[in-house]
Structures are given as structure tokens and as C-alpha cells.
Amino acid sequence: MARTVTIQRKSLNTALAWAVGLLIFFPILWTILTSFKTEAQAIASPPLFLNFDWTLENYAVVQERSNYMRFLWNSVIIAGGSTLLGVIIAVPAAWAMAFVPSKRTKDILLWMLSTKMLPAVGVLYPIYLLFIRLGLLDTRGGLVVVLMLINLPIIVWMLYTYFREIPGEILEAARMDGATLKEEILHILTPMAVPGIASTVLLNFILAWNEAFWTLNLTAVDAAPLTAFIASYSSPEGLFFAKLSAASTMAIAPILILGWFSQKQLVRGLTFGAVK
Amino acid sequence: MATQHSRSVARLMMAPAVVLLLGWMLVPLTMTLYFSFKKYLPLRGGDLGWVGFDNYIRFVSSSSFWPAVQATLVIVIGVLAITVILGILLAMLLDQPMWGQGVVRILVIAPFFVMPTVSALVWKNMFMDPVNGLLAHLWRFFGAEPVSWLSEASMTSIVMIVSWQWLPFATLILLTAIQSLDSEQLEAAEMDGAPPLKRFYHIILPHLSRAITIVILIQTIFLLSIFAEIFVTTGGAFGTRTLTYLIFQRVLESQNVGLGSAGGVYAIILANIVAVFLMRIVGKNLDA
Numbered sequence: 001m002a003r004t005v006t007i008q009r010k011s012l013n014t015a016l017a018w019a020v021g022l023l024i025f026f027p028i029l030w031t032i033l034t035s036f037k038t039e040a041q042a043i044a045s046p047p048l049f050l051n052f053d054w055t056l057e058n059y060a061v062v063q064e065r066s067n068y069m070r071f072l073w074n075s076v077i078i079a080g081g082s083t084l085l086g087v088i089i090a091v092p093a094a095w096a097m098a099f100v101p102s103k104r105t106k107d108i109l110l111w112m113l114s115t116k117m118l119p120a121v122g123v124l125y126p127i128y129l130l131f132i133r134l135g136l137l138d139t140r141g142g143l144v145v146v147l148m149l150i151n152l153p154i155i156v157w158m159l160y161t162y163f164r165e166i167p168g169e170i171l172e173a174a175r176m177d178g179a180t181l182k183e184e185i186l187h188i189l190t191p192m193a194v195p196g197i198a199s200t201v202l203l204n205f206i207l208a209w210n211e212a213f214w215t216l217n218l219t220a221v222d223a224a225p226l227t228a229f230i231a232s233y234s235s236p237e238g239l240f241f242a243k244l245s246a247a248s249t250m251a252i253a254p255i256l257i258l259g260w261f262s263q264k265q266l267v268r269g270l271t272f273g274a275v276k
Numbered sequence: 277m278a279t280q281h282s283r284s285v286a287r288l289m290m291a292p293a294v295v296l297l298l299g300w301m302l303v304p305l306t307m308t309l310y311f312s313f314k315k316y317l318p319l320r321g322g323d324l325g326w327v328g329f330d331n332y333i334r335f336v337s338s339s340s341f342w343p344a345v346q347a348t349l350v351i352v353i354g355v356l357a358i359t360v361i362l363g364i365l366l367a368m369l370l371d372q373p374m375w376g377q378g379v380v381r382i383l384v385i386a387p388f389f390v391m392p393t394v395s396a397l398v399w400k401n402m403f404m405d406p407v408n409g410l411l412a413h414l415w416r417f418f419g420a421e422p423v424s425w426l427s428e429a430s431m432t433s434i435v436m437i438v439s440w441q442w443l444p445f446a447t448l449i450l451l452t453a454i455q456s457l458d459s460e461q462l463e464a465a466e467m468d469g470a471p472p473l474k475r476f477y478h479i480i481l482p483h484l485s486r487a488i489t490i491v492i493l494i495q496t497i498f499l500l501s502i503f504a505e506i507f508v509t510t511g512g513a514f515g516t517r518t519l520t521y522l523i524f525q526r527v528l529e530s531q532n533v534g535l536g537s538a539g540g541v542y543a544i545i546l547a548n549i550v551a552v553f554l555m556r557i558v559g560k561n562l563d564a
Contacts, residue, residue, distance in 0.1 A: 005373050014374040020366065021383035024443065028386055030410065031398050043408040046417070089296065092289035100286035106562050108294065110555050115301045117551035119501045121520045122540035123304035125311060125527045130304075149300040156293055181285065210391040212504035217528065227504070230393040234508045241402055248394045259389035260382050266445075267452045274490050274561045275449050 028252070035059070035245035042241035058246035066229065068250060075225035077140050078215070079208035082147035083201055086155045089148075091197065094159035095189070099171060109160065113272055116153040120213045131218055138220045146218065147208045155204055158269045162196025199265040202258060209255050226251040305544070312537035319531045331538035344522040347431065347515060352499045354435040355442060356492055362439075363446030363491065364484065370447070371454045381451075388444035392504035399437045400426060400509045430514035437505055442498075446491045453487035454480070486557070493554040500547055519543060 022029075033049070034042050041052045062068055097105045127146065128137075136142030166189065174188050212227040219228055230251055233244050267275055312331055315324040335341060370381060387395065403410050404425035412422035425433040457480065465475050501520050510516045512525060523543060527536030 010373050010375070013369070013372040014376065017369050017372070017374050017380045018376065020369065021380040024440070025383040025386050027395070027398055027403065027440070028390065030402065031394075034402065045408075045413060047410060047413050089292050093293035096286035096289040100282050102283065102286075106559065108290070109562065110559055112293075112297055113555060113558065114548075114551055115297050117497055117547050117554075118301065118305075119520065119540075119543045119547045121501060121503070121523045121527075122544040122547075123308055124524065124540065125533050125537060126304035126307035128528070129307070149296060152293060152297060152300075181282070206389060210389070212392045213501070216393075216504060216507060217524075227391050227393045230391065230397055231504070231508050233397055239401060239405075239408075241408065244397065244401060248398055252390050252394055255389050255391070256386060259385070263381065263385055263448065266385075266388070267449055270445065270494060271449060271490050272558050274558050275452055275487050 028256070031245045031248050033245075034241055035249045037242050037245075039240055039242045042245070058242045059250070062243055062247045062250070066232075066247070068229070068247070071224060071226050071229035072250070074140060074219075074223055075209055075227075078143045078147060078223070078225050079205050081140070081144040082151065082208050083155075083204045085144060086148045086152050086204060087159075087197065087201055090152060090155040090159055090200075091193075094156050094163055095185070097156075097160050098163035098166070099168065109157065112153040112156055116150070120150070124217065127214075128217065137218060138223045140223045143215060143218060143223060143225075146214050147211055150211070150214070151204050151207055154207070154269055154272075155200055157272050158200040158203065158265070159193075159196060161268060162200070163193060165196075166192050199262065200269070202262045203265045203269045206255055206259055206262065308537045308540050308544075311533050312541050314534045316534040316537075317532055327534065331534045332541070335535055335538045335542065340517065340522055343515060344517050344519045348500065348518040348520075350431050351435060351438060351502065351518060352496055354431075355438045355499055356495060358435070358439040359442045359446040359495065360488060360491060362443055363450050364488075366443070366447045367450035367454050368480070370451050384447055385444045387440050388442075388448075390441070392441065392502075393508055395441055396437055396505045396508045399433075399440070404433055426510055427514050430510055430516045434505060434509065434516055437509070438499065438502060441505075442495055445495070449491050450484060450487055453484050457483050490554070490557060493550060493557070496550050497547060497554070500543070500550070519546075 035058055036054045036056070037048065037052050038055060038057070041048055044052075097109065131137040131142055134142075136145075170188060170192075171184060174184050179188070209225075210227070212231075215225050215227045216231060219225070230247060233247060313326055313328060315327045315330070316322070317324065366384065370377065370384070374380070401409070406412055406422050406424040409422075409425075411425065415422045423429055462475060462479060465479055470478070502518070503520055503524065506512060506516055506518065506521050512521045517525070519539070520543065523536050523539040526532050526539060
């Protein structure tokens with residue numbers, strides 16, 4: 001039996017939900033709006049909402065002065081590289097745990113989860129020291145490896161929960177028909193696993209893109225991604241609201257768009273399958 | 277049935293991930309433990325020998341320790357209270373029939389995708405700046421004196437910023453849990469004339485208890501280690517120096533690695549206490 005809802009009740013829900021939603025979204029909206037203002041309009045009193053002269057000037061200035069493209073490129077390489085590397089290492093592991101489970105599978109999964117709980121600050125100096133000794137400080141390669149390692153437990157877990165949903169009978173049948181392990185993986189498993197792998201890639205790309213402990217502490221100039229680029233606005237440039245907004249908008253826009261596609265995976269990925 | 281052959285192949289497939297994570301855990305952990313028992317000042321003499329538990333004692337007896345514990349607790353408890361309570365209300369609201377539900381969901385979730393340095397800086401300058409910030413405009417509009425948020429109400433400000441970032445996470449998970457609630461049970465209660473508050477306490481809240489526990493545990497682990505939000509707003513000033521930030525300052529700013537490492541060991545122990553509870557819940561779910 002469907003719940004019958006009066007139009008009034010539905011209208012009230014809608015109005016309330018939209019009001020709350022817009023309030024929560026407002027800081028982002030305000031940042032985007034401010035990025036199109038001049039510096040004078042950005043601090044005008046009373047504040048200007050839509051009635052200002054829209055300009056793209058700030059984007060040009062930020063781009064020119066801070067070499068935005070280099071930071072963006074570093075973010076893409078670091079987030080993309082660590083995700084790709086993580087998936088390459090995690091797919092075989094998750095596959096094995098999902099389809100050839102042993103008594104120890106659960107222990108291994110939980111142990112992997114526990115490494116994710118290790119507070120970064122607890123191992124800050126060792127990693128810092130290793131980076132100096134190995135010449136990895138302020139290199140993209142070093143960050144790719146570190147971010148891959150901190151996200152690897154989440155990647156394994158997400159893939160494991162997706163793989164477990166693939167019915168084992170199909171694999172049994174293929175084995176009966178004499179399919180080799182290679183054929184099994186290439187022709188049967190891969191097509192069924194692609195959506196799960198894609199979701200995993202998406203969420204972990206976002207997590208790596210926004211990571212702001214290691215990216216701030218292990219980079220200086222050459223490998224600094226967008227998180228560090230924005231942190232450099234901390235002072236005194238941060239007081240130029242329009243430019244700060246333009247820089248911020250450029251840093252978050254790609255991820256906001258990707259994020260909207262990954263809402264569902266967010267729950268699965270961040271609760272380790274405990275809430276579905 | 278898994279054969280002996282497929283078992284050894286499976287082991288081989290797991291090996292890279294297991295070996296890498298084992299190395300990632302053991303190598304730095306061993307080093308942190310090692311340094312924590314040494315007087316080690318890289319810029320002022322380097323390794324000055326073993327000192328036993330001296331660093332552990334000095335870390336907790338330093339005058340900045342208890343304020344840091346307090347700051348950490350205020351942030352964790354404050355943000356948890358705000359995000360869980362508002363998250364439940366918001367999840368219940370979003371579960372109601374309405375127009376444009378998908379769009380509202382997107383609006384509510386968006387802050388989670390904003391990188392921490394951006395949200396901290398946008399809040400700090402464009403909202404909390406005592407002269408040009410939007411909140412200052414709002415305060416003046418109502419004839420009140422604008423607040424210097426990050427210096428006068430520093431903890432409130434940080435809790436506000438971090439809550440804004442984590443509310444979407446709590447809401448999303450609680451919403452997912454609410455949607456799995458059997459609506460017939462609620463309808464039956466409604467027909468029996470149970471008032472809304474009773475329905476909430478006896479049906480909705482018990483159903484959500486597991487999801488709430490998970491939200492609390494996961495957020496606690498992340499909140500214990502927030503860094504960027506403090507790094508770009510107050511830099512640890514005005515009483516906002518958390519344990520994580522204190523350790524960061526000891527290790528990288530004052531380069532007292534021995535002392536910082538002892539602090540790191542405390543942080544690891546603390547996180548593990550929380551993690552044990554989380555793993556119990558997750559583990560139970562694996563059996564099901």
C-alpha cells in the first residue's frame with residue numbers, strides 16, 4: 001500500500017527541503033558567484049548577489065600569476081596515478097578474496113581496514129625522512145605511492161563488496177566447461193566487474209584529489225597539487241575575495257561534477273559495506 | 277570447490293596488496309617507535325642517544341598537552357553532536373515525498389566534495405572575516421557588532437567549518453539507512469494513532485542505531501586527524517591546537533622528532549581504541 005500524501009504536505013516538504021539544501025550549498029554558490037565579480041564588488045556592502053557586472057578577469061589573473069595549470073596537472077597525475085596503481089594492485093587481491101575465500105579472508109580484510117585507521121601524524125616523520133633519503137620529497141611519484149597506500153584498503157574493500165555480488169555459479173559453470181583461469185577473468189568476470197571498478201575508481205580519485213595532509217606536508221613547489229595551491233592563498237592573497245573564489249572554484253569544480261555521479265558509491269566505500 | 281591450485285593462485289594474487297600494506301604499516305611504525313625512545317633533534321645535534329620513556333613523560337607533562345586534548349575533544353564531540361543530530365533530521369526530511377528530491381540531495385552532499393583547504397579558506401575569509409565577511413555584513417544588518425570569528429570564537433568557528441564538511445556524510449549514510457526501513461511498520465503505527473514523536477523513538481531511532489554507530493566511529497577516526505582546516509585558518513593559535521596539530525608542530529616545525537614520535541604513538545593508540553569498535557561492527561557484517 002502506497003502512502004497517500006496530500007499536496008499541501010508535499011509542498012511543505014519541498015519548500016523546507018529546498019530551503020535547507022540551498023542553505024547548505026550556499027557557501028559553494030557564494031564562492032562561484034564571487035569569482036565572477038571584481039575585487040571591489042566582492043567586498044561591497046551590502047553584498048551583491050546577482051546584480052553585478054560579470055567578469056572572467058579573476059580566472060585570467062589567477063591562471064597567469066600562479067601557474068594554475070601546473071597545480072592542476074599535479075593533482076590529475078597524483079590522484080589519477082595513485083588510483084590507477086591502487087586498482088591494478090587491488091583487483092587481483094579482491095578477486096581472490098571474493099571467489100576463492102579461505103578461513104583467513106575475513107581477518108585479512110579487517111587487518112587491511114585497520115591500516116587505514118593508522119593516524120597519518122603518527123608516521124609523519126618516518127615518511128618524511130624516507131622521502132628525503134630516497135629523494136622523493138616534492139615529487140609526484142612519491143605522492144602517488146603514498147596516496148595509493150592510504151587508499152588501497154578502501155579500494156580492496158569496495159572491489160571486494162562488488163565482486164561478492166557476482167554470482168559464483170556463473171564461474172562454476174565456466175569452469176565446468178573447461179574455461180581456464182585467464183578466460184574466466186577476461187570473458188566472464190571483467191564485463192560483470194566493470195561497473196564496480198568504475199565506481200571504485202571514481203570515489204578514490206575524489207578522495208585522493210582532496211587529500212590534504214600528505215599533499216601539504218610532502219610537497220613544496222614542483223609537485224604541489226591544488227590543495228597546496230589553495231593553502232598558499234592563506235595570506236595575504238586570501239583577502240582578495242574574487243581571486244580566492246576563482247582559484248577555489250577551479251580547484252573544486254571538476255570534483256563537484258564527478259562527486260555527483262558517485263553519491264551511491266560514497267556510502268558503500270566509506271562504511272566498508274556496513275551500510276547498504 | 278576451490279582446488280589446491282586455485283588456492284595458491286589466489287594467494288599469489290593477494291600477495292602484492294598484502295605485502296605493500298604490511299610494509300606501509302610496519303616500516304614507519306617501527307621507525308616512530310624507535311625515535312620515540314630517543315632524544316633526536318635533526319637540526320640541533322641529531323641523534324643524542326636513548327632516553328627510555330622520557331619523551332612519553334615529557335609529551336604528556338608539557339603545558340600544551342592538556343589544552344590540546346581539550347581542543348581535540350571539543351572538536352570531535354562538537355562536530356559529532358551537530359552532524360548526527362542535524363543528519364538525522366535532514367535524512368528524515370529528505371526521505372519525505374517532495375518535488376526535486378534528486379537536486380536537493382545533490383545540494384546537501386556537495387560540501388563533502390570540496391577539498392578541505394578550500395572550505396577552510398572560503399569560510400575563514402569570505403564568511404568569517406570580521407570586516408568584509410558575509411557574517412559580518414549579516415551581524416551589522418541586525419545592528420550587532422561583527423565577531424572576529426577565528427580569534428574570539430576560534431573553537432566555535434572550527435567546529436562550524438568541520439561540521440559543514442561532515443554533515444553531508446552523516447546525512448547520506450543515515451538517509452540510506454532510513455530508506456531501508458519497512459514503511460508498512462511505520463504506517464501501521466501511524467494508523468494505530470502513535471504520535472510522531474513516539475514513532476520516532478520506537479521505530480525510526482532503533483532502526484538507525486547501527487548506522488548512527490558507524491557514522492560516529494568513522495567520523496571520530498577522521499576528526500581525530502583533521503589537519504588542513506587548522507593549518508590554513510588559525511595555524512594552531514587561539515586554543516585550536518589539537519593533538520594532531522601539536523604532534524605536527526613538534527615534528528616538523530620545532531624538529532623535536534623524539535618528542536613528536538612519542539605523541540604519534542599516543543595518537544596511534546587512541547585511534548586504535550576507536551578502530552576496534554568499528555572493526556567489530558564491520559566484521560559482524562561480513563559474516564552475514
